[in-house]
Amino acid sequence: xxxxxxxxxxxxxxxxxxxxxxxxxxxxxxxxxxxxxxxxxxxxxxxxxxxxxxxxxxxxxxxxxxxxxxxxxxxxxxxxxxxxxxxxxxxxxxxxxxxxxxxxxxxxxxxxxxxxxxxxxxxxxxxxxxxxxxxxxxxxxxxxxxxxxxxxxxxxxxxxxxxxxxxxxxxxxxxxxxxxxxxxxxxxxxxxxxxxxxxxxxxxxxxxxxxxxxxxxxxxxxxxxxxxxxxxxxxxxxxxxxxxxxxxxxxxx
Ligand code: PEP
Numbered sequence: 001x002x003x004x005x006x007x008x009x010x011x012x013x014x015x016x017x018x019x020x021x022x023x024x025x026x027x028x029x030x031x032x033x034x035x036x037x038x039x040x041x042x043x044x045x046x047x048x049x050x051x052x053x054x055x056x057x058x059x060x061x062x063x064x065x066x067x068x069x070x071x072x073x074x075x076x077x078x079x080x081x082x083x084x085x086x087x088x089x090x091x092x093x094x095x096x097x098x099x100x101x102x103x104x105x106x107x108x109x110x111x112x113x114x115x116x117x118x119x120x121x122x123x124x125x126x127x128x129x130x131x132x133x134x135x136x137x138x139x140x141x142x143x144x145x146x147x148x149x150x151x152x153x154x155x156x157x158x159x160x161x162x163x164x165x166x167x168x169x170x171x172x173x174x175x176x177x178x179x180x181x182x183x184x185x186x187x188x189x190x191x192x193x194x195x196x197x198x199x200x201x202x203x204x205x206x207x208x209x210x211x212x213x214x215x216x217x218x219x220x221x222x223x224x225x226x227x228x229x230x231x232x233x234x235x236x237x238x239x240x241x242x243x244x245x246x247x248x249x250x251x252x253x
Contacts, residue, residue, distance in 0.1 A: 002210045004226075005166060005233040006250040007041035007065060007127060008240025009095060009214075019048040023055055025243035027062060030250070033059070038233065038250045039064040041127075042240075043091045046081050053090035065093035065127070068101060071114040083118040094119050095235070096126045097153065099172045109152035116153065120161050125234065126213070127166045128154060130193075134173035142171075146189060149197040154201055162201055167211045168235040169193065174215025176237055182223045183231075186213045190230035219245050223253035 023042055030040060043065035044052055056062050069081035086094060096119070097112040116126045130149040132142040146169065154165060157246060169189050174181050181189075192209045198206035213225050214235030225231050231251075239245040 002208055002232050003009050003166075004036070004038045004253050005041060005210055005212055006038055006246070007093065007095070007168075007212065007233075007235050008043060008246050009067060009098070009237050010042075010044045010233060010240060011067065011100075011237060012045065013241055014044065014048070016048055016051060019044050020051060020055065022243060023052050024242065026246055027055060027057065027060070029243055029247045030060070030062060031057075034247055034250055036251065037061070039063060040246075040250055043067050043093070043095055049086070049091060050089045056090075058059055063092045064090050065095065066091050067095050067098070067174060069094050069096075069115055069119060069124075070117070071118070072110040073118060081117070083122045083124060086119075087122040087124055087169050087232045091124055093125045093127055095129060095168075097149075099129060099131055099170060101177060103172075109149065112153040116157070116165070120157075120164055122230040125164060125166055127168050129168045129235070131170040131175075131213070131215070132212050137171065137173065143189065143192045147193060150196060151200075152195060159201055159205065162197070163205055163208060165209060165211060167193065168214050169211060170214035170235060172215075176216070178216050180216040180218075180221050180225075181213070183221075183228050186225055187230055190228065194230050217249060219248035219252070221247040226252050 043203045069083045096115045101107045119126045194206045210232040212233045212235045217234040218239045
C-alpha cells in the first residue's frame with residue numbers, strides 16, 4: 001500500500017516566530033480534525049528545523065522535512081547544510097531538485113543524484129521533484145522529458161533504495177501560477193512515470209512508490225487530483241502557508 005503524503009514547502013517565507021505559530025496551528029488542527037492515514041510533512045527554512053522539531057508530538061503523522069541539502073558529505077563548503085546535519089535535528093524528509101533550485105541555483109542531475117544518495121545513507125526520505133516547462137509541454141515532449149529526469153538522477157539506485165524514494169511531479173508552469181494541471185494531465189504523467197519505474201525495476205516496486213503532484217494544488221482542486229489512481233498526495237507551496245488550507249488538502253483523500 002503506497003503512503004499518502006501531503007508535504008508543505010514553505011520556501012523563503014516565515015520568520016521563526018511566524019513559523020512556530022504556523023506549525024502549532026497545523027499540529028493542533030491535525031490532532032483534532034485529521035483522521036485519515038495521510039502523512040503531513042512540514043518543510044520550513046533550515047534555521048527553523050530544530051525549534052520546530054520540539055513542537056511535533058511523538059506518535060503523530062506529522063513529519064519534519066527540509067527544502068534542500070548539499071550534495072557533498074562535509075568539508076569546505078561555506079554556508080551549506082549536509083544530510084547528516086539534517087538527520088541530527090530530526091529531519092525525516094528532504095525535497096530534492098525543486099524546479100526553483102534547478103533553475104536559480106543551476107543544480108544538475110548529477111548533483112541531485114548525489115543528494116539522494118547522501119540522504120538515503122543517513123535514513124532521510126528524498127522527495128525527488130521533476131517536471132517540465134511550458135515550452136516543453138507545448139512541444140509535446142513532456143512525458144519523455146520528465147521520465148529522463150528520473151532516469152538521470154534515480155536510475156543508479158539499487159532495487160532496495162529506489163523503494164525509499166518519494167517522487168513529486170511538478171509542472172513548472174503550474175508552480176505558484178494558480179494554473180493547476182488538470183487531473184487528466186497529472187494522471188497521465190503519473191501513470192507514465194510509474195510505468196517508467198516499472199520498466200527499470202518491476203511492476204511491484206513501481207506500485208509501491210508514492211508519486212505526489214505539485215503545482216497550485218489547493219483546497220478546491222485537491223480532491224479531484226487525489227482521486228486519480230496514480231496520484232498519492234501533493235507537494236504544496238502557497239497553500240501550505242495557511243494552516244486551514246493545508247489541513248483541508250490533507251483531508252482530500
Ligand atoms: C511548489 O513550489 O512546490 C509548489 C507546488 O508551489 P505552489 O503550490 O505554490 O504552486
